[in-house]
Amino acid sequence: MTEGVLPALIGTAQPARWPRVEVDAATWEELGDLLAAGTLDLVSLWAEDGAVHAALREGAAAAILSVVATGGRFPSLGRDHAPALRLERAIQDLTGLVAEGIPDLRPWLDHGRWAGGTGGVYEFLPVEGEGLHQIPVGPVHAGIIEPGHFRFTAHGETVVRLEQRLGYTHKGTAGLMRGAAPLHAARLAGRVSGDATVAYAFAFALAAEQAAGIEAPARAQWLRILMAELERLANHLGDIGAICNDAAFAVLFAHFGALRERVLRASKAAFGHRLMMDAIVPGGVAHDIAPDGVAAVEALLATLHRQLPRLVKTYDETNSLQDRTVGTGVVRAAWARRFAAGGYIGRAAGRDFDARRWGAYGGYDALTFDVPVLEAGDVNARVWVRIRELEQSMALIAQALQRLPALPWQSPLPLPAREGEGAALVESFRGDVFLWLRLGADGHVVACHFRDPSWFQWPLLEAAIENNIVADFPLCNKSFNCAYSGHDG
Amino acid sequence: MSKLLWHGLLAPLTEPAPAADEEATATLRALGRELGTATRRRLGRSLAIRELDAGSCNGCELEINALGNAFYDLERFGLRFVASPRHADVLLVTGPVTLNMREAMERTWLAMPAPKFVVAAGDCAIGCGLFAASPVCVGAVDKVLPVDLRIAGCPPDPTALLRGLLSLIAANQ
Numbered sequence: 085m086t087e088g089v090l091p092a093l094i095g096t097a098q099p100a101r102w103p104r105v106e107v108d109a110a111t112w113e114e115l116g117d118l119l120a121a122g123t124l125d126l127v128s129l130w131a132e133d134g135a136v137h138a139a140l141r142e143g144a145a146a147a148i149l150s151v152v153a154t155g156g157r158f159p160s161l162g163r164d165h166a167p168a169l170r171l172e173r174a175i176q177d178l179t180g181l182v183a184e185g186i187p188d189l190r191p192w193l194d195h196g197r198w199a200g201g202t203g204g205v206y207e208f209l210p211v212e213g214e215g216l217h218q219i220p221v222g223p224v225h226a227g228i229i230e231p232g233h234f235r236f237t238a239h240g241e242t243v244v245r246l247e248q249r250l251g252y253t254h255k256g257t258a259g260l261m262r263g264a265a266p267l268h269a270a271r272l273a274g275r276v277s278g279d280a281t282v283a284y285a286f287a288f289a290l291a292a293e294q295a296a297g298i299e300a301p302a303r304a305q306w307l308r309i310l311m312a313e314l315e316r317l318a319n320h321l322g323d324i325g326a327i328c329n330d331a332a333f334a335v336l337f338a339h340f341g342a343l344r345e346r347v348l349r350a351s352k353a354a355f356g357h358r359l360m361m362d363a364i365v366p367g368g369v370a371h372d373i374a375p376d377g378v379a380a381v382e383a384l385l386a387t388l389h390r391q392l393p394r395l396v397k398t399y400d401e402t403n404s405l406q407d408r409t410v411g412t413g414v415v416r417a418a419w420a421r422r423f424a425a426g427g428y429i430g431r432a433a434g435r436d437f438d439a440r441r442w443g444a445y446g447g448y449d450a451l452t453f454d455v456p457v458l459e460a461g462d463v464n465a466r467v468w469v470r471i472r473e474l475e476q477s478m479a480l481i482a483q484a485l486q487r488l489p490a491l492p493w494q495s496p497l498p499l500p501a502r503e504g505e506g507a508a509l510v511e512s513f514r515g516d517v518f519l520w521l522r523l524g525a526d527g528h529v530v531a532c533h534f535r536d537p538s539w540f541q542w543p544l545l546e547a548a549i550e551n552n553i554v555a556d557f558p559l560c561n562k563s564f565n566c567a568y569s570g571h572d573g
Numbered sequence: 574m575s576k577l578l579w580h581g582l583l584a585p586l587t588e589p590a591p592a593a594d595e596e597a598t599a600t601l602r603a604l605g606r607e608l609g610t611a612t613r614r615r616l617g618r619s620l621a622i623r624e625l626d627a628g629s630c631n632g633c634e635l636e637i638n639a640l641g642n643a644f645y646d647l648e649r650f651g652l653r654f655v656a657s658p659r660h661a662d663v664l665l666v667t668g669p670v671t672l673n674m675r676e677a678m679e680r681t682w683l684a685m686p687a688p689k690f691v692v693a694a695g696d697c698a699i700g701c702g703l704f705a706a707s708p709v710c711v712g713a714v715d716k717v718l719p720v721d722l723r724i725a726g727c728p729p730d731p732t733a734l735l736r737g738l739l740s741l742i743a744a745n746q
């Protein structure tokens with residue numbers, strides 16, 4: 085990283101990822117233009133201790149820039165770059181700092197119900213035009229899913245605008261981490277979004293290890309990758325089935341659901357918990373894989389190799405299903421680029437980014453895998469990216485298993501109590517999870533910030549649903565499967 | 574496609590039911606709050622469940638959803654999930670009840686016709702989860718609604734959920 089805007093901005097060609105540099109307000113304001121021009125990707129934006137931090141990426145380079153919020157104010161980046169908007173609204177809600185020049189003055193996570201809150205009425209954006217009607221949906225939805233509010237404006241059956249309102253599941257997770265011992269904070273990180281518990285615990289562990297200046301033992305690294313890929317398998321299988329179900333094709337829902345269950349059972353056999361919560365800890369992994377865990381995972385791979393091709397063929401050859409998924413809920417490549425949308429949502433719309441390849445963290449650089457990318461950006465493309473990723477995860481699991489026998493088990497390493505900061509970008513099944521933390525001299529967490537991939541995916545759903553029929557919303561929504569709890573924190 | 578259907582018919586995956594949680598059944602019977610003859614007649618052996626996420630991390634939802642897969646096949650017990658609280662006998666709540674979800678939860682419960690049960694599923698909903706002390710969470714379902722049954726776990730696995738829900742039916746007979 086010797087060339088480019090980012091090294092120039094931070095004034096060094098530092099080889100390490102995520103160096104953090106303080107800049108003045110004038111430099112900060114320049115960021116808005118650089119982000120809007122697409123020179124930089126916004127990875128995250130958050131505030132703590134009177135300063136605002138922006139995690140930025142430019143090709144292979146990445147850094148965190150900080151600006152002191154003088155008098156409690158900082159220049160808004162959302163003014164020039166829409167993807168920063170919701171993050172700035174969240175900063176205002178959580179810290180009381182003011183994003184100067186922010187074009188949207190409404191709160192985001194704060195619904196007026198916290199201590200001292202006034203429970204004010206939330207103003208949805210005005211919609212004008214003849215023959216329009218509104219459909220409010222949520223926060224309690226008709227299925228077994230997370231809560232959020234969708235305000236549809238429709239013309240007949242066609243959606244002309246969707247506006248989301250989120251924040252219902254805000255639990256103050258980052259606040260609960262403050263002052264906590266790393267092990268406890270890691271458990272909290274593992275509950276930011278239950279479906280990505282492994283990815284979050286992985287990100288927390290990497291960041292904490294960076295801050296403490298240690299590296300997890302070799303065997304633990306392969307076990308982490310094994311868990312991360314099992315988690316990806318479980319979610320992709322469950323979601324592909326659920327997408328088929330939302331297109332009223334129950335047979336595939338049943339079969340994919342059964343395969344998901346098999347992944348969870350193998351995970352339990354190997355790591356003692358169906359979702360593998362709390363299995364990754366700072367310094368390593370909590371327990372070695374169970375003695376019969378390897379056989380359980382191998383048996384799972386054999387079942388998947390046997391059954392998956394048949395299911396995929398059925399998906400591909402069923403016209404009624406394709407009729408629903410092809411051309412529905414299109415995400416344009418330009419949107420995906422602008423929002424730096426990760427995961428299958430970005431990759432199905434031509435954005436070739438996968439944190440496992442980009443960051444080569446935790447041992448992924450030693451393994452062989454492809455990153456499938458498609459261009460169409462519709463529900464079908466998102467399904468296909470996930471089908472291809474299933475195959476890649478199966479290959480990665482096999483490679484991780486091969487490396488285990490040569491390496492001895494080691495308990496998690498203790499984190500030396502010292503001050504430090506660390507950051508990590510980990511590819512969850514849904515996309516890249518960013519996590520940053522600061523440890524104090526006593527080794528406890530001073531501050532932690534995490535950014536779910538959904539922050540940059542939710543807004544694209546608002547765009548992708550336009551001109552689709554209302555009845556296709558569940559299908560589009562499921563094909564995105566953005567996180568609510570992950571987003572709300 | 575037809576092969577898939579045959580395959581499903583020839584080798585069903587559905588497993589035998591776990592036993593109802595006897596302790597829970599006994600507690601529910603002792604509670605006896607809404608288990609009069611009239612209730613029994615009205616509910617019979619079937620219960621309609623409205624699931625409600627009151628700020629869960631979604632881990633609990635994953636396992637509740639798993640109840641519908643071929644291995645557990647919840648509906649064979651007369652238990653089914655419904656979309657509207659108006660159709661529900663049971664409110665199955667997860668999560669630490671965030672302040673932002675409290676009113677939606679209360680309104681869902683109010684929309685349900687009596688007799689009705691409240692089940693708190695997962696450590697968060699019970700009040701012993703990691704978010705119990707959060708200043709932006711109520712901390713437990715029973716601080717807001719009368720809870721009839723608690724199912725522990727983070728998240729409770731499908732078998733634990735099934736045992737708990739079956740105890741509701743058992744107590745009803």
Ligand code: SF4
Nearest residue numbers: 630632695696697727
């Ligand atoms: S009990 Fe555990 S799995 Fe369930 S919502 Fe709470 S943290 Fe998530």
